Amino acid sequence: EQVLEPLFLLEQILELLLQLRQILEPLFLLEQNLDLLFQLVRILELLFQQVQILELLFQLVQILKLLFQLVQILELLFQLVQILELLFQLGKILELLFLLEQIPELPL
Secondary structure, three states: OOOHHHHHHHHHHHHHHHHHHHHHHHHHHHHHHHHHHHHHHHHHHHHHHHHHHHHHHHHHHHHHHHHHHHHHHHHHHHHHHHHHHHHHHHHHHHHHHHHHHHOOOOOO
16 A cells, blocks of 8 residues: 555646646647737738838839929920020011111112
8 A cells, every 4th residue: 555655646746637637738839829910910010111111112102203394394494495585586676677777778
């Protein structure tokens, strides 16, 4: 009986260890799931940052389009200034022609 009692105790300890393992195993899985959830949240944060970067790039493209249109407008304004200069020179020419008409012809 003295030999059997330690064996019986050992068997009870083993049963308790098995029960403890059954209790702890889901907790270990839960920890793994929490780690995976944390990684998923981090991935989602990175994706959100990438979406924000893409939105900024899209806004930058819009700004560049507006700047290109502004350059086109400035080119048109420059052409308008050249036309106004030509009209001013034409006005001077017409003024000179008018003055030339006012001069009496000189006999040769």
